Amino acid sequence: xxxxxxKRHSNAVMTAWQFTQEVxxxxxxxxxxxxxxxxxxxxxxxxxxxxIADDGAKEICTGVxxxxxxxxxxxxxxxxxxxxxxxxxxDLRMDYFRSATTERALLAVxxxxxxxxEIAFIHCNIFPEGDKQPVAAGSATFMRNTRGQRFQxxxxxxxxx
Amino acid sequence: MSQRIDSLQxxxxxxxxxNEYWQTLLERIPYARHLGLQxxxxxxxxxxxxxxxxxxxxxxxxxxxxxxxxxALIEITARIAAHGKGAQASYPRxxxxxxxxxxSAQARSTFASAEVVRQGRRTSLVQVNCWQRExxxxxxxxRVQLLLATTAGNQ
Numbered sequence: 001x002x003x004x005x006x007k008r009h010s011n012a013v014m015t016a017w018q019f020t021q022e023v024x025x026x027x028x029x030x031x032x033x034x035x036x037x038x039x040x041x042x043x044x045x046x047x048x049x050x051x052i053a054d055d056g057a058k059e060i061c062t063g064v065x066x067x068x069x070x071x072x073x074x075x076x077x078x079x080x081x082x083x084x085x086x087x088x089x090x091d092l093r094m095d096y097f098r099s100a101t102t103e104r105a106l107l108a109v110x111x112x113x114x115x116x117x118e119i120a121f122i123h124c125n126i127f128p129e130g131d132k133q134p135v136a137a138g139s140a141t142f143m144r145n146t147r148g149q150r151f152q153x154x155x156x157x158x159x160x161x
Numbered sequence: 162m163s164q165r166i167d168s169l170q171x172x173x174x175x176x177x178x179x180n181e182y183w184q185t186l187l188e189r190i191p192y193a194r195h196l197g198l199q200x201x202x203x204x205x206x207x208x209x210x211x212x213x214x215x216x217x218x219x220x221x222x223x224x225x226x227x228x229x230x231x232x233a234l235i236e237i238t239a240r241i242a243a244h245g246k247g248a249q250a251s252y253p254r255x256x257x258x259x260x261x262x263x264x265s266a267q268a269r270s271t272f273a274s275a276e277v278v279r280q281g282r283r284t285s286l287v288q289v290n291c292w293q294r295e296x297x298x299x300x301x302x303x304r305v306q307l308l309l310a311t312t313a314g315n316q
Binding site: 022023024025026027028049050051052053054055061062063064066067068069070071074088089090091092093094095096099 | 189190191192193194195215216217218219220221226227228229230232233234236237251252254255256257258259260261262265
């Protein structure tokens, strides 16, 4: 791989990272990208009292975990592919092993299991921060190279396909 | 609509399939309040309305709603539907959900209806369909498996 390829690839990941940080729904929930190491993505969310699943309970609505897994999985496609071609979620399945509570931040760790030019298969675990046992796990299938604009961030320059 | 037995049921009609009952259940869920979910009803049944707001956007270039927003709408709708069937005091717990995205979700109102596929003694399987402009044009569908609340010590 030439040096210019390396640079372009890392730019692609950085743009996808920036894009993920700018997603309005991600900002609403307070999601942040913690790291992208190779193909492995880590995102963090600090639960808030308005994310609770039932008045008087401490458990977080599973829909919040779902959003976190979906975001981390999408970024994991770009981390693995190192290209900014548009993607679309075909499906996402979540297993909720136990309840997540407001006491600790949630970390989503997502990585690609298999990548082709057309499809990406992603797996994602969600952990309470500091815990080795996941509270939930998801697997998602993404279509790659869908029709649509390439990513651009409000900070970055427009990229032509 | 069938007649209510008013003398035995003061207050809102709390029977399954009634939008006042669904609305009562939705209002007990803080995250459902944050999303602004509302129960709606016509002669064909009851469904949940997710009003559009900018904070639901997942792709600001299309623009399209975040897949996780549809996930939350589907899961909460399934929970309400399973709760209505089971009539427990506390909500059922979601075990898993499997959601297929059929079309891009546009920046507009979204609706979700539920059908209880199987009601068991301990679990409930609920199918949820989402649409926007036209009810027959689905944008997402999901299946949610729930564990029903049981009294303490009961298995």
